[in-house]
Amino acid sequence: MHICIDPGHGGSDRYNRGPTGYIEADGVLDIALRLSYKLQQAGIKVTMTRDTDKTVTPVQRIAIANKSGADALISIHTNAATNPQANGVEAFYSLFTTTGNKLASYLVNQISLDLKLRNRGIKTRKASNGRDYYYIIRETSMPAVIIECAFHTNVREEALLKQADFRQQLADSIAKAVFKYFGINESQQPIRPGVKVYYNGRDITAQVQPQVANNIAKASIEPLVTILGHKYKYVSSANRIDIS
Ligand SMILES: [Zn+2]
Known part of the structure; x- marks a missing residue:
């Protein structure tokens, strides 16, 4: 079991912000690091496209993901809209996926339930040429999901995203969805191999x-x-x- 975690943005790409100072690049990296720790504790291998605040191009992200051989990719983002009332959690998956829709729905349903956020459902986005619109979904060789955890353009959700406890709960919730995707009963996580005393x-x-x-x-x-x-x-x- 191997997950590639892709924290969106970072480095020179730090423009997406909430009205009172939340920065998406930093928020999603924090959630991703918490998630990585949680998954590794459960014996799941993790590859990250970045684990610090640095610039990683879309091409580099794809290369890291495809080279990793991960079973699935989760690209972590927070959402933005011109309408400041927009709120909730949603996920995008590939038009041509076999199991990406399953992972996407596990993620959205779990986050909506645990964090009491509006469930906006799972979505695909088609480019004019009929292919997937999102590069990270289109060019990766494994089921890939973009999870838009909450809206940083919404004052209430931005306030939540600024809380470390909320970001931890998001990571916990994403981890639960991953366990479900891999068929891991959370109370029966796999034995970690290779432990020494x-x-x-x-x-x-x-x-x-x-x-x-x-x-x-x-x-x-x-x-x-x-x-x-x-x-x-x-x-x-x-x-x-x-x-x-
Ligand atoms: Zn984003």
Whole structure:
């Protein structure tokens, strides 16, 4: 499972702003970094088209995405409209997709539900030549979705976007949609492979046989307790383990 996250804009492209100072380039990067952390914690591989405030051209974004071999791409944006009343969440997917529409609807529905934003639905946009209008959707080799999280041109939604807590909730919500897309039950996230355990610098991985899922580490009790210098005893008659 591998997701390419594309935080829109950045670097020399910092023009999209809300009426009281929110900058889309910074807001979407923050959401993307929070999302990346969350997905990686769940054992999902992440490639980002940018992870700092820098200029990445559309051609570079496509190259990064296609080279990554990711299973899906999520391009994160916040929305703008000349009508300051416009509000809510919407997503764009390819006219020719097989599963991009599914990911788009999971994203929009989850965000609308969790953040109590108006659900504007999922959309396609066709260019005059019949192809997809949006470059990031048209030129990528995997299902790609542009998620427009909320309107920074709307005073109420801009105020929300300026709150770190709201951006974290957006990231959590996007992650939930990704889990659903990959068929991951959130309470049964995959075991993260390759985890190692060190005790005072000594690699004790082989003895304790660790497993990490949902950020919870499990290991064999007996070797771990013994290595830590305690005594371990399983009391069969009481079906109890005594550690002293
Ligand atoms: Zn944008």
